[in-house]
Amino acid sequence: MYCFNMENKMNKSVKAGDLLISEPFLQDENFVRSVVLICENNENGSFGLVLNKLSILKLNELIDNINPLECEVYVGGPVEQNTLHFIYSGDCLFDTSIQLREDLWWGGDFDEFLELLKLGKIEESKIRFFIGYSGWASGQLEDELEENTWIVCDTADAESVFRASPEELWRIILKNMGGEFQQLANYPIDPRLN
Structure with missing residues (x-):
């Protein structure tokens, strides 16, 4: 039988840069075995990007005039899948980027970012693009944490x-x-196989 008590084993507060790992038997198709990078968490709600759900699209299929860039694109979540987001590791490239961890950044000047990418000044292995995002209304993520839907990890590095x-x-x-x-x-995934 599936049963584990993590009351004292996880940090219930979440901050930007933390990872949410879905509990093993979560059946929501948007979040099965997902790892979500929290980019923002405040009194208005939470914003995150699913790090491990690859889409069938490539970047050059979403944006005109960027051939030959065929960067993979991930599904950041079920919300507003007509939006494009990015994260990168390494040094800060733009004043408008938001630092999530020591060497992990979210967003920035997208046009300038694409230009640096086209010129080969950014390694493709150090960036991720996402369509859509994961969002929680005020208090919703906290409720899900109380229900042990998510495990909070604050120790994973960008690498x-x-x-x-x-x-x-x-x-x-x-x-x-x-x-x-x-x-x-x-x-x-199926507890009957345990």
Whole structure:
């Protein structure tokens, strides 16, 4: 039977740069085995990007005149899938970028970013593009945390986020958290198979 108590094992408060890891048996098709990077969390609600849900689209299919850029695009979440967002690792490139972690940045001047990318001044392995985002109304994410829908990770570094394959990221983050979380990483999607 699926049962684990994480009351004292997870940080219930969430801040920008934290990762939300879905609990092993979450059945919401938008968030099954997902890892969500929180970009903003305040009294108005929360904004995040699913890091491990690859779309079928490439960047040059979404934006005109950027050939030959065929960067992968991820599904950031079910909200406003007509929007495009990006994160990058390394040094800050724009005054308008928001720092999420020591070496992880969200957004910035998109046109300038594309120009740097076209000129080869940004490594494709250090960027991620997203269509849509994940959003929570005020208090909604806190309720989901109380229900143990999410495990909060505040220790993952940007390198592991960008290096891991989308299929393995959920499992890798849990394993790296150690203890009970290592066990959760091996749970089957269907609890009847446990």
